[in-house]
Amino acid sequence: MKIIFQTLQFIRSILPKDQKLKAVGVSILLFINSGLELIGLSAMLPVFAVLLEDNMVEKYTWANWIYTTFGLTDDKQLIVLLTTILFIVVAIKNVGGMFIVKEQSKFAMGLYTDFTKRLHKIYYRKGFLFFKDKNSNILFRNIHLATQNFANQQFLGVLNIINELAILFLIVSSIAIYDIQIIGLLVIIVIPVFFIFFKYVQKRSLKISDVRRDVNPRLSQNIFQSIFGYVDVLISGTEDKFRDRITKDVDALANTNIKSNIYNLAPTRVIETSLMLAILVMNVYGVYYLNSRLELLQLLGVFAIAGFRIMPSINRMMTYINGLNQNKWTFEVLEPLKTETHYQKEIQKEISFEVELILDKIDFHYPDNKVNIIDNFSLVIKKGETIGLIGASGSGKTTIMNILLGFLKVTKGEYRIDSQIYGPEYEDAFFKKVGYVQQSVYIIDASLAENIAFGTSKKNIDYKKIDQVLKKSSLWKIANNLPEGVHTRIGENGTKLSGGQRQRVGIARALYFDAEILFFDEATSALDTETEKEITESINKLSHTDDLTIIIIAHRLSTLEGCDRIIDLTPVKV
Numbered sequence: 320m321k322i323i324f325q326t327l328q329f330i331r332s333i334l335p336k337d338q339k340l341k342a343v344g345v346s347i348l349l350f351i352n353s354g355l356e357l358i359g360l361s362a363m364l365p366v367f368a369v370l371l372e373d374n375m376v377e378k379y380t381w382a383n384w385i386y387t388t389f390g391l392t393d394d395k396q397l398i399v400l401l402t403t404i405l406f407i408v409v410a411i412k413n414v415g416g417m418f419i420v421k422e423q424s425k426f427a428m429g430l431y432t433d434f435t436k437r438l439h440k441i442y443y444r445k446g447f448l449f450f451k452d453k454n455s456n457i458l459f460r461n462i463h464l465a466t467q468n469f470a471n472q473q474f475l476g477v478l479n480i481i482n483e484l485a486i487l488f489l490i491v492s493s494i495a496i497y498d499i500q501i502i503g504l505l506v507i508i509v510i511p512v513f514f515i516f517f518k519y520v521q522k523r524s525l526k527i528s529d530v531r532r533d534v535n536p537r538l539s540q541n542i543f544q545s546i547f548g549y550v551d552v553l554i555s556g557t558e559d560k561f562r563d564r565i566t567k568d569v570d571a572l573a574n575t576n577i578k579s580n581i582y583n584l585a586p587t588r589v590i591e592t593s594l595m596l597a598i599l600v601m602n603v604y605g606v607y608y609l610n611s612r613l614e615l616l617q618l619l620g621v622f623a624i625a626g627f628r629i630m631p632s633i634n635r636m637m638t639y640i641n642g643l644n645q646n647k648w649t650f651e652v653l654e655p656l657k658t659e660t661h662y663q664k665e666i667q668k669e670i671s672f673e674v675e676l677i678l679d680k681i682d683f684h685y686p687d688n689k690v691n692i693i694d695n696f697s698l699v700i701k702k703g704e705t706i707g708l709i710g711a712s713g714s715g716k717t718t719i720m721n722i723l724l725g726f727l728k729v730t731k732g733e734y735r736i737d738s739q740i741y742g743p744e745y746e747d748a749f750f751k752k753v754g755y756v757q758q759s760v761y762i763i764d765a766s767l768a769e770n771i772a773f774g775t776s777k778k779n780i781d782y783k784k785i786d787q788v789l790k791k792s793s794l795w796k797i798a799n800n801l802p803e804g805v806h807t808r809i810g811e812n813g814t815k816l817s818g819g820q821r822q823r824v825g826i827a828r829a830l831y832f833d834a835e836i837l838f839f840d841e842a843t844s845a846l847d848t849e850t851e852k853e854i855t856e857s858i859n860k861l862s863h864t865d866d867l868t869i870i871i872i873a874h875r876l877s878t879l880e881g882c883d884r885i886i887d888l889t890p891v892k893v
């Protein structure tokens with residue numbers, strides 16, 4: 320039962336005020352639905368009574384009332400009238416029920432959408448190092464699976480449990496009014512069995528939760544690695560190893576699914592068995608201690624009705640409780656939503672870049688290592704300059720570039736754009752001014768044009784501008800040779816392009832978005848000398864024809880031939 324309170328508490332702390340109110344609204348609708356169900360069910364009783372008995376008018380006051388109110392003359396009319404009312408009640412109940420289920424699902428799926436959006440946003444606010452540090456499969460699991468499971472299993476689960484409890488209370492109290500002994504018997508025999516079983520299942524359900532939490536991201540990681548690393552997998556002869564790992568995890572998930580199915584179905588069996596046990600006890604009691612078989616029969620009859628009504632309700636409740644336990648892992652994932660305000664974006668301001676970028680006596684160390692990677696470093700880059708950064712591996716070239724890009728915050732000193740100290744409040748404005756071409760340009764499985772106008776929907780792409788940037792980035796000829804020109808799909812990760820062509824797409828992308836400062840991080844290091852020369856020529860052309868500021872990291876000095884200045888970051892040995 321603890322899990323129910325924990326889940327309620329979590330939902331309370333995670334839902335914003337307006338959603339909390341809506342959740343209460345949905346709960347009320349659910350109670351109405353259950354009320355209608357009960358009415359639908361109990362409306363059958365008078366109909367059966369009329370069918371089974373003669374002379375209702377004389378026997379029952381309610382029948383008499385109906386006779387006089389509706390001006391009926393015989394029992395036949397009463398049967399027709401009651402069946403018509405029953406039909407109307409059931410029809411209303413079912414139409415209303417459908418509407419309520421729709422509203423309930425709409426709300427839960429709204430939570431799924433909302434949580435996905437908010438979690439995605441929080442992760443983005445956590446910044447560059449968070450993304451570098453986190454396993455992408457875990458992020459995928461959190462954003463997609465945790466949010467969905469929470470909405471479906473935790474939220475709807477707890478709502479339905481409360482609803483079932485209310486129904487149970489109604490049924491039990493109405494039976495208790497009729498015969499308190501039956502309830503006593505139910506409590507003594509059925510409830511302990513229910514709790515023993517529940518205790519047994521709960522621990523195992525929590526284990527299922529742990530397995531699902533851990534195995535899902537690992538499985539997607541192995542599947543993705545075997546797909547993206549196809550060539551490496553083949554060549555390294557690790558195909559079987561990958562398949563073994565995938566199979567092992569799928570096996571683990573399949574096992575948890577089997578267990579989950581059993582735990583979800585088992586309550587019916589357990590409750591049925593304990594009801595039979597209760598009947599056995601009753602029979603023994605009836606045969607030896609009751610005066611007549613008729614008394615025993617009456618007792619059994621009421622008990623059967625009670626069991627028939629209570630069993631499905633307890634069963635559904637158990638299934639929902641299992642769901643709560645099996646998805647408890649989602650709490651930990653959604654925890655940041657509670658403190659979402661910590662991740663709000665700063666109010667954004669404009670920033671101008673007319674003169675220079677200045678790193679003024681900066682230090683930098685990564686959070687997990689207190690040793691300074693950059694120590695008291697200064698650099699001034701004038702607008703329009705082309706700067707080359709060289710240095711031994713690990714000397715901090717990429718780190719400096721990431722600071723200049725605004726991805727990393729200096730731990731001491733200042734990073735200024737013109738005279739303005741850079742901070743997160745200038746992110747939007749500054750990112751609009753920069754273009755970043757990495758060694759492996761990120762290419763999406765879409766057309767060449769969509770890759771250049773990255774993130775822009777197809778219909779909003781400015782094709783005139785695409786043509787311009789194709790020429791500037793020396794992609795014009797290549798694009799014209801593609802079967803469908805710029806509309807040709809270039810494959811996931813640009814598999815249909817050469818390394819040099821991918822770099823050019825990166826350059827074209829930066830130009831399409833009117834970058835004023837272009838960053839190249841080892842953009843040519845994976846290319847052959849000929850292609851490197853071509854890309855370098857493209858970069859040099861840009862540095863002379865446009866008023867662009869260009870910062871290049873390269874190992875090969877040949878790439879840096881056109882630079883105005885070259886900064887060597889290799890620490891000086893004394």
Ligand SMILES: Nc1ncnc2c1ncn2[C@@H]1O[C@H](COP(=O)(O)OP(=O)(O)OP(=O)(O)O)[C@@H](O)[C@H]1O
Pocket residue numbers: 448451685687688692710711712713714715716717718719
């Ligand atoms: N996310 C990180 N967390 C902790 N340390 C890091 C991180 N990224 C880089 N480092 C460390 O910072 C140092 C500088 O790394 P950086 O990538 O800036 O060097 P680099 O000069 O670009 O190297 P290379 O030429 O090999 O690419 C290295 O010692 C590296 O191990």
